Amino acid sequence: MKKLILGLALTAFGTGTALAQDVVRMGSEGAYPPYNFINDATGELDGFERELGDAICERAGLTCEWVINDWDTIIPNLVSGNYDTIMAGMSITEARQEVISFSQNYLQPEPSAFIGLAGADPEMTMTGVVAAQSNTIQAGFIAESEADLLEFPTPDETIAALRNGEVDAVLADKAFLEPYVGDSGGELVFLGDDVLLGDGIGVGTRQSDDELRATLDGVIGEMKADGSLNTMITKWFGDETPLFE
Template sequence: MKKILLASALIAASAGFASAQDTIRLATEGAYPPFNLINDSGKPDGFEVELFDKMCEMAEVKCEWVVTDWDGMIPNLQSGNYDAIVAGMSITDERREVIDFTQNYYPPAKSAYAAMDPDADIKGGVVAAQINTIQAGYVAESGATLLEFATPDEAVAAVRNGEADAVFADSDYLKPVVEESNGQFAWIDQPVPLGDGIGMGVRKSDTELKATFDATIQTMKDDGSLNELMSKWFGDEAPQF
């Protein structure tokens, strides 16, 4: 009965939205693997792209990807340049003040520090983070000097070239940086839990769009397919719903 009710909600929500708009424009950064990236063919790829391609198919709506810079994503959403944000965006109270979110499609994850010097000063030194992220906000309040960059890759590069003592980012993003650095990078201190998980960002007025994807996310949580996709992209240690 539960699955029948979920299916009915999904059909009703998607039908209502599809009647109002033919194509849903999904904004992503394409620079935050494995959540989102640009593949060798020059197309958006990654966990979120595969997930939302599947959910658009389930909801029987047409979706297209818009690759855009992280900084300015929320203002551009509000301006109507696209319909939703699917870019590893953590759900926070501050962001909820200006946009709405679906339920999370990735559980609350831990952020972490990484540095080339195991004795790096993360409390009073210089710490790099991506601009307008919850990690940047955390560093700004930690006592360290915050050095912000447009992309997470640039934040990591700042540590490599000596501009910053450490980088602070999602642990899932930093994991391959540390593991594939041949010992150059190491974890510093303990992981820090931040945010309420990752959700799809929408305008507050787009209640039907939110309902459509709330229903598809819930369906994939209930049938286990969301957990399978997380394991595919993040490995056996991926969090599970």
């Protein structure tokens, strides 16, 4: 799944534990459907993670306040105290765990996929110019391959670059790419094999927020056990998405 942040040298300061006030500020990107996006009709954050985050807070007796933040600064602003959690399609990785901590995963590892223009050679995914959103696990994967990586601040910009002929392919979460391919009228196609990256998606917290993280873990565990998390996953990602047993 999404996102790799490398080389951050950050220090948390001045926030304390979010549970002290029973208010949890939930940081999200709002630009990666179906994980999180801005609903055009309401102007509000929507998506799987909005629904899940609200459900977690309700079960825990907490008040959620959602904060939208650009992806490139989403970890630094968590650490500096602008919000208390990250729910933004963020994969659990060893590199990130050097800077922040995670709850248990609320999504299992899902495939990333390459797309290109119709008629493109699948070999270009490994030898051509491939776009990915900056600071993602997909960008890290491309950087270690024989392809040339071109990074963009937002996922939508990677699609635009493909359509404009700036790149040969795009690598992103397959769930994010499927609507683009389906709605393209044959202009966009999947290329090559899917790729499994990361250890699933979890809630990011500051390393010092042990009480908050334990609360989140408890609720996510309850939702796995009673099947409500699986119901929510199927609603937003479809029947073929891996579920929790």
